[in-house]
Amino acid sequence: MTAMVSLRNVSKEFTAGAAPVRAVDNVSLEIQRGDVFGIIGYSGAGKSTLVRLINALETATSGTIVVDDVPVTGRTERELRPARARIGFIFQQFNLLSSRTVAGNVAYPLRVARWSKERREARVAELLEFVGLSDKARQYPDQLSGGQKQRVGIARALATSPALLLADEATSALDPETTRDVLDLLRRVNTELGVTIVVISHEMSVVSYLCNRVAVMDEGRVVEQGDVYDIFASPQQTVTRRFISTALHDRPSPDVIERLRLRHPGRIVTVAVRDTGGSGTLLTERLRAHGVDGSIVYGGITDIGARPIGSLTLELVGANTDIDALLASLREQTDVVEYEREPGHQEAALQEVAR
Amino acid sequence: MNDGGQNLWPLLLVAIGQTLEMVLATLVIGGIAGLVLGTLLYASRPGNLLANRAVFMVLNLVVNIVRPIPFIIFITTVLPLTFAVTGASYGTRAVIFPMALMATFATSRIVEQNLIALDPGVIEAARAMGAGPLRIIWTVVVREALAPLILGFTFLFVAITDMSAMAGAVAGGGLGDFALQYGYQRYNYAAMGIIIAVIVVIVQLAQLSGNKLARRVLRR
Helix, strand or coil, X not given: CCCCEEEEEEEEXXXXXXXXXXXEEEEEEEECCCCEEEEECCCCCCHHHHHXXXXXXXXXXXXXXXXXCEECCCCCHHHHHHXXXXXXXXXXXXXXXXXXXXXXHHHHHHHHCCCCHHHHHHHHHHHHHHHCCHHHCXXXXXXXXXXXXXXXXXXXXXXXXXXXXXXXXXXCCCCHHXXXXXXXXXXXXXXXXXXXXXXXXXXXXXXXHHCCXXXXXXXXXXXXXXXXXXXXXXXXXXXXXXXXXXXXXXXXXXXXXXXXHHXXXXXXXXXXXXXXXXXXXXXXXXXXXXXXXXXXEEEEEEEEXXXXXXXXXXXXXXXXXXXXXXXXXXXXXXXXXXXXXXXXXXXXXXXXXXX | CEECCXXXXXXXXXXXXXXXXXXXXXXXXXXXXXXXXXXXXXXXCCCCCCCCHHHHHHHHHHHHHHCCCCHHHHHHHCHHHHHHHHCCCCCHHHHHHHHHHHHHHHHHHHHHHHHHCCCHHHHHHHHHCCCCHHHHHHHHHHHHCHHHHHHHHHHHHHHHHHHHHHHHHHCCCHHHHHHHHHHHCXXXXXXXXXXXXXXXXXXXXXXXXXXXXXXXXXXX
């Protein structure tokens, strides 16, 4: 089966003043049917432009884009309209029509698609039921909370039963709890309706909660992409690592290490926790086997796609040779980082050992 | 209220009728034409739905040239055109033509300014749903801006009432003409006072109903 979205060498330049700005720079991506595909990057990284290229709200300067086997590049505006109607789009600011009721908003794309009144009404009722807003049908958007507005946005985007839904920072204007509700709704859209979703976000927690695949964008380029778990487990780029640390909070910063040192005289190591090894059980087992005392001083474990990920930072106390043997055996299973002491500290520690 | 033994009340009633005729006809004709022109100005602006630099620049220029012309001068300037269109060069009907023309240009700016204030995100949403530009303009842009447009038209009503006072220049009749003939030129302050009161009442009623309608559209 072909990919739902396929981008090949896509670039987009804007002419702002004299120098053209390259918002999207030679991007190639494949988004498979059924994926919840995250595109993450800082603001200005080009992700919003990229998603607007997919439904041709913007036209690519070069490259080819195919959505659901229909090319969207090299088409006229008129030809693109039916193509856009087959792609749902939800916005950070919801962009609801304030002059229409909730039902009127959801019915709008159906009017555009020339559905009869009876079919429209039936479809609107069905969609409002799905997003849990049946009782709000006659209300106006300014009577709704942010989360409810985004639910209306989702119902509206799904009205014409698109196979692809694009979500541009769909939860960035919402509080954490409402964000969770909306993400759960999007997950249902994916699992129950089988809609492929592209999620644009600057929050790695959104990607880790919802997506199975992710692309990291930086300065218009896709610098890294793959399975969300793999990217979390072994990020290759600095920008990716920075995003991951915001979602996991599991690795101590140099400042934290310094503070840990003051309280903990032993050797300090961080052990990565992966589903392939380095789990808590494995750690306990190895510590016992090598006769080393370990106490957890920092860390966190979460799960991504029901697979554990994170790291634990331990203070190890025992004979140096035992600790070295322990670390060697752990390194066969997972990543281990030992923080070197500064020379002054080492001396103090040696004295302590001598005593 | 009389003038040298002549009872002015029936004349006042005729004048009120003429003013209302002028103002309402102008409001309808100039309002619709102005809505179209203003929407064209908005839509043709570079970056907007029907972006067309040439069309925008021409429309913009014409509006800018016509608008600052004082209405009393405008009436006389377009007289030949008025005669060609209405077949008359004086009277109430004849003055409606220049009034509607001027109102069209004035309205177009009011409309344009209200449409520009609309959140572009809403238009983007409609585009993303596959709607074409004409549909978006009518069902999204104008509809979303309806409340401020109604207030704009209310403002216009007052401006047109003001305009109608100058109809006397071409014997157009109405309250302005009446005030000049019987009040100003004959020092009849009582008549002046009554006319002012009548105009104030008309404007108040218009403003009240405009506000009410706008509030109803906004549901607040």
